[in-house]
Amino acid sequence: MSTAFNKGLRPGLYAITDNTLTPSSQLLSAVASAILGGAVLVQYRDKSSTSSERLRQAADLQSLCREAGVPLIINDDAELAHRVGAAGVHLGQSDVSLTEARRLLGDQAIIGMTCHSDLELARTADAAGADYLAFGRFYPSSTKPGAPPANKQVLAQARQFRRPITAIGGISADNGAELICSGADMLAVVGGLFGHPDIEHQARRLSQLFADHHPLFHRHS
Numbered sequence: 252m253s254t255a256f257n258k259g260l261r262p263g264l265y266a267i268t269d270n271t272l273t274p275s276s277q278l279l280s281a282v283a284s285a286i287l288g289g290a291v292l293v294q295y296r297d298k299s300s301t302s303s304e305r306l307r308q309a310a311d312l313q314s315l316c317r318e319a320g321v322p323l324i325i326n327d328d329a330e331l332a333h334r335v336g337a338a339g340v341h342l343g344q345s346d347v348s349l350t351e352a353r354r355l356l357g358d359q360a361i362i363g364m365t366c367h368s369d370l371e372l373a374r375t376a377d378a379a380g381a382d383y384l385a386f387g388r389f390y391p392s393s394t395k396p397g398a399p400p401a402n403k404q405v406l407a408q409a410r411q412f413r414r415p416i417t418a419i420g421g422i423s424a425d426n427g428a429e430l431i432c433s434g435a436d437m438l439a440v441v442g443g444l445f446g447h448p449d450i451e452h453q454a455r456r457l458s459q460l461f462a463d464h465h466p467l468f469h470r471h472s
């Protein structure tokens with residue numbers, strides 16, 4: 252049996268926003284560029300704006316993503332995901348529990364879980380019904396300098412759960428291929444995408460890595 256992709260999840264670029272890299276006035280056009288370049292999933296991640304700003308931005312992003320047919324995930328905040336009708340939420344180990352988020356958002360919501368580099372965290376997230384498992388950080392990250400390092404081997408080991416696997420942390424178009432070859436289905440990228448002047452171009456480069464290396468698209472001849 253192979254990995255179950257459902258609820259609109261598919262292998263590819265997972266674009267994560269950052270309010271320090273992208274001013275709020277440019278958020279929608281930045282995300283639109285990422286989608287034009289091939290992003291298959293978007294996460295709204297904003298740790299510092301006011302709750303009313305976050306509500307407005309999440310609602311605007313939800314309209315954009317719905318129109319584009321790309322699921323929007325809200326970081327940390329299941330209530331906000333529920334309020335704007337987003338596709339789901341991403342939860343860390345110190346965020347609200349998956350069970351609680353599932354109760355609020357329902358069976359059709361996409362709930363992703365941070366598993367660092369720890370298969371036991373992944374086993375627990377799998378048992379609780381996580382829709383994807385996130386591992387990282389794989390390379391030093393200026394977005395989250397304190398994120399604990401992860402070993403690429405965990406990506407292959409996590410395939411036993413048959414859940415889509417996301418890699419995160421310091422990923423760019425220049426270093427992402429080896430993570431896909433190691434077992435990642437999605438590359439979650441902040442700085443390597445939104446830190447560049449030409450976001451659409453970077454998104455295309457990152458998306459091309461899947462065409463070249465992901466087993467669902469790439470067949471050795």
Ligand SMILES: Cc1ncc(COP(=O)(O)OP(=O)(O)O)c(N)n1
Pocket residue numbers: 265294296326327341342343344345346363364365385386395417419439
């Ligand atoms: C796809 C993805 N993977 C990991 C994270 C990190 O989540 P968390 O550990 O809760 O840390 P913060 O992002 O909240 O700082 C993520 N957001 N997305």
Ligand SMILES: Cc1nc(C(=O)O)sc1CCOP(=O)(O)O
Pocket residue numbers: 365367386387388389391392393394395398399419420421422439440441442443
């Ligand atoms: C939000 C986040 N979580 C991480 C983890 O390891 O769980 S690394 C990270 C930052 C990702 O940003 P960039 O692509 O700029 O490194």
Ligand SMILES: [Mg+2]
Pocket residue numbers: 326327341342343346
């Ligand atoms: Mg979190």
